[in-house]
Amino acid sequence: MDDDVPQEGGDLPLEPVEDFFYADEAFVRREKAKAQEIRRSQWWKNRRSSGICHYCGRKFPPAELTMDHLIPISRGGRSVHGNLVPCCKECNNRKKYLLPMEWQEYLDRLAQGKPDAPAEANGDDGNGHD
Numbered sequence: 001m002d003d004d005v006p007q008e009g010g011d012l013p014l015e016p017v018e019d020f021f022y023a024d025e026a027f028v029r030r031e032k033a034k035a036q037e038i039r040r041s042q043w044w045k046n047r048r049s050s051g052i053c054h055y056c057g058r059k060f061p062p063a064e065l066t067m068d069h070l071i072p073i074s075r076g077g078r079s080v081h082g083n084l085v086p087c088c089k090e091c092n093n094r095k096k097y098l099l100p101m102e103w104q105e106y107l108d109r110l111a112q113g114k115p116d117a118p119a120e121a122n123g124d125d126g127n128g129h130d
């Protein structure tokens with residue numbers, strides 16, 4: 001019962017958005033405001049407290065995770081729970097600067113367990129801390 005953010009009923013916006021969709025200014029402003037609201041919600045705090053980046057699966061201090069839209073608002077993505085994920089700064093930057101195709105390739109590499117990130121000693125997922 002910590003869910004104080006109005007939720008959109010029905011379908012999550014997880015299918016590719018048609019190319020002819022252009023988010024208008026009012027839509028972008030509204031969804032950004034909604035995202036800000038959700039950022040303050042208990043739902044988001046719980047979500048982020050896992051400390052796990054949605055994309056690379058590595059663990060971070062919760063304060064280092066940002067909120068990311070799976071489908072960007074500019075592509076018609078909405079600020080609903082199903083479209084919002086915790087994301088580390090590295091992935092966030094990649095997503096911003098890579099072309100959608102390159103980003104998809106990065107995700108594919110991650111899915112194969114081969115992120116091209118430098119090997120670091122902090123990504124151990126075997127600590128069963130949940």
Ligand SMILES: [Zn+2]
Nearest residue numbers: 053056088091
């Ligand atoms: Zn990440």
